Amino acid sequence: MKTAELYRYQIPIETGVVLRHRRLKCREGLLLCLRENGNTGWGEIAPLPEFSQEDLITAEQQTRTWIADWLLQKKAEIEPLAPSVAFGISCALAELRNTLGDHGNYRTAPLCYGDPDALYAKLNRIEGEKVAKMKVGLYEANRDGLLAEMCLTAIPDLKLRLDANRMWTLEKALLFARKISLENRKRIQFIEEPCQTADLSRQFAAETGIAIAWDESVREPDFVVKKEPNLAACVIKPTLVGSIEKCVKLIEQIHQQGMTAVISSSIESSLGLTQLARLAHQYTPNTTPGLDTLNLMQSQLLRSWQGSDLPIADLNSPFITKLAI
């Protein structure tokens, strides 16, 4: 016997600089619960405004059609669905079939918004590898460079990930790099998409010796995983990529070419984030995932992120509404 429930959630959020052009005040999405033969599986379907191609209305329509087929035992394909829908459904199915392990990788790369004192305090609480992520490209390139250099110098075992979201011209990117000593450049694990085009980013990396990573590029239709000089990593945001199976294929290709695959958040609630931590534990065990986004929210949903003291909203909370199906 199969049953399905669908919920809509809305949680207050302060995205600050994590989203560049749109400051989200509320994160919205769907929660899908599938039950079969005494097993239960949950999934979160939450297109991210500004990043996802699909909106929540389309995601809900696709989810409803899929649920109807699944309940009727019809062949219910997930690959053709929008990425957020395919990812959320695949999580619910993976829990139902017990293919997603319970253990999660809850180490995070703390997001630094430019205050080295705050970063210092956060990093001091981390055991093991100290990796942090800093957004760059919002202010002066010189300032970004000075800040990154200061953090690298102040914390000698710090490894830094930077993310420019394609904001810089080559000239600006080089201004940034000029502020980083040659010695400290080695502790920049990578900078995600420094320049406006992939070719300019490649040129930046070749000229500065600073490693780069693809993030936006991974989601382009013609993207193929290909090892290149100075390309250290590819970032995978499953809500923007698609089903677990699709993400795992990508991870395997990235690993086969000797690069790092970094599972990263699309600002999911604690339900989706803990599933991403479990995926990271299972498929990228040696890499710190990019999942430090829970604290942008005022509440967790249904499940708790290890060590978080944010309140946990349950199905009766005002943040969650049950939808008729």
Ligand SMILES: O=C(O)CCC(=O)C1=CC=C[C@@H](O)[C@@H]1C(=O)O
């Ligand atoms: O990757 C991380 O460490 C955290 C998530 C994160 O930085 C992002 C999530 C969603 C949208 C973004 O602007 C940003 C990114 O571009 O990687």
Ligand SMILES: [Mg+2]
């Ligand atoms: Mg990025």
